[in-house]
Amino acid sequence: MFEQQASHFSPQSRQNGHYLCLHGHFYQPPREDPFTGLIPIEPSAGPFANYNERITFECYRPNAELGNFTAMSFNFGPTLLAWLERSHSDVYQRIIASDHAHLQRYGVGNALAQVYNHTILPLATCADKRTQIRWGLRDFLQRYGHPAQGMWLAETAVDLETLELLADEGVLYTILAPWQAARPIDTNQPYRIRLPHGKSITVFFYNSLLSGGVSFNDHMTSNADEFVSSVVMSQLNAQKSFDREAQLIMVATDGELYGHHKPWRDKFLAYLLTSGAECHGMEICTPGRYLQLFPPTHEVELYTPSAWSCSHGLARWSTGCSCTEGDSSWKSALLSALTNINGKASQLFEQTAGELVADPWLMRDEYLALHYGWEEPALFWDRHCKKNTLVTQEQIWRLRMLLEAQFYHQYSFTSCAFFFEDLNRIEPRNAIAFARRAISLTWQALGIDLQSDFVQDLASAHSWQTGLSGADLYRRLPIVDEGLLPRA
Numbered sequence: 001m002f003e004q005q006a007s008h009f010s011p012q013s014r015q016n017g018h019y020l021c022l023h024g025h026f027y028q029p030p031r032e033d034p035f036t037g038l039i040p041i042e043p044s045a046g047p048f049a050n051y052n053e054r055i056t057f058e059c060y061r062p063n064a065e066l067g068n069f070t071a072m073s074f075n076f077g078p079t080l081l082a083w084l085e086r087s088h089s090d091v092y093q094r095i096i097a098s099d100h101a102h103l104q105r106y107g108v109g110n111a112l113a114q115v116y117n118h119t120i121l122p123l124a125t126c127a128d129k130r131t132q133i134r135w136g137l138r139d140f141l142q143r144y145g146h147p148a149q150g151m152w153l154a155e156t157a158v159d160l161e162t163l164e165l166l167a168d169e170g171v172l173y174t175i176l177a178p179w180q181a182a183r184p185i186d187t188n189q190p191y192r193i194r195l196p197h198g199k200s201i202t203v204f205f206y207n208s209l210l211s212g213g214v215s216f217n218d219h220m221t222s223n224a225d226e227f228v229s230s231v232v233m234s235q236l237n238a239q240k241s242f243d244r245e246a247q248l249i250m251v252a253t254d255g256e257l258y259g260h261h262k263p264w265r266d267k268f269l270a271y272l273l274t275s276g277a278e279c280h281g282m283e284i285c286t287p288g289r290y291l292q293l294f295p296p297t298h299e300v301e302l303y304t305p306s307a308w309s310c311s312h313g314l315a316r317w318s319t320g321c322s323c324t325e326g327d328s329s330w331k332s333a334l335l336s337a338l339t340n341i342n343g344k345a346s347q348l349f350e351q352t353a354g355e356l357v358a359d360p361w362l363m364r365d366e367y368l369a370l371h372y373g374w375e376e377p378a379l380f381w382d383r384h385c386k387k388n389t390l391v392t393q394e395q396i397w398r399l400r401m402l403l404e405a406q407f408y409h410q411y412s413f414t415s416c417a418f419f420f421e422d423l424n425r426i427e428p429r430n431a432i433a434f435a436r437r438a439i440s441l442t443w444q445a446l447g448i449d450l451q452s453d454f455v456q457d458l459a460s461a462h463s464w465q466t467g468l469s470g471a472d473l474y475r476r477l478p479i480v481d482e483g484l485l486p487r488a
Helices: 001-004 010-015 051-066 077-087 089-106 126-144 160-168 210-218 224-238 265-279 287-293 330-354 358-363 366-369 377-384 391-412 426-446 452-456 470-475
Strands: 018-026 073-076 112-113 173-176 193-194 200-205 247-254
Touching: 018 224, 018 265, 018 287, 051 077, 051 089, 051 265, 073 077, 077 089, 077 126, 089 112, 089 126, 089 287, 112 126, 126 160, 126 358, 126 366, 126 391, 160 200, 173 287, 200 247, 200 287, 210 224, 210 247, 224 247, 224 265, 330 358, 330 391, 330 426, 330 452, 330 470, 358 366, 358 391, 366 377, 366 391, 391 426, 426 452, 426 470, 452 470
Parallel strands: 018 073, 018 247, 073 112, 173 200
Antiparallel strands: 193 200
């Protein structure tokens, strides 16, 4: 199918092509109470009940109805897609259908997968990195019906181990910021990254001037014709391709700016994708399609670990840095508390599951299908339990509780918990709540108390605005049924 479509382009037009890619990273952190599955009322989102509802009304729905997802490159956070499927199935179906339409027309989809919980992968263990990648790819396959070629890394945070794991899972490309390259590059072309064990992966670097302008300069996106004719076209000559005239200008931004952060920009995007770019000699293209037309011919090394929204490597999500105001030392204390409890829970999981299961970590990597009911339980347990080992229903129940605990430990590392300026925000409180849900599940399965040490660790994290500690925030979480948690 792709070859039929590609035949419409002459060799000369391919070599002289000017291509424009608009990539939107659509993501919201999970807001559900992990014990009830319900999103609490968020007054500041009024007149809507919560920000998921508000952003759907302002961004996801209008962009879907305008057909923007059919032409642009995009990724949706898996946890956000799960909520959309439950709460606004018509919007969800339009998003999925957009990728199908692009696949049918060009032989390649325009949606990218995303690491499942928006975890900063270079800060994660190798096992957790692999789980995040495999869960993201499995979720994509289930929803879109075909394997993902590209994968969005949370905050474009990258190290070589992460890229190797992507390549091991068959991912062909990702998108990074230009300052993540170890030397000056031409952002108008993709690059190949050679990996330590012989494999490689392709990286597209977005145009920082355009991406930053679209994100923060209202004037730049007030007129789509002027945006292409004066701003985009100037970038074609700003960097000369090394050996070919074909050039790809990539603009990568948070997707929510198209209608939520910036009202009416969904309509700007629609005109740009359907008419504006073409009228000025630019062809709209996506990374997967461009990669088929123009495989990378140059290589580059990366500055690692690095990310797109922190000039201090990964300090914004680990030790804290000047990227956020105030005293950010709470970040290292919170990360340490979550890392400690994750390590203890992982040991318990491996020890308990190892008695019954051939490979506990492979079982965890494949757990998403059981959690969401995409696979029959009997098939799942038959595949993972040791052969010739009698496993009782009580043992199966215990394994399921421990897998659910692992599921919520992964949720606790959502990057948004560390992104902003203070501990006493909804994002860190949610991370602590997810960890408490994991504590509850471990307590039910094994009768082992992980709560005491966790609360003690949380006491070291303090809000510089209110003086509250992480332990205070833990105790202020909604009350749950007696027996689901060890006594404080």
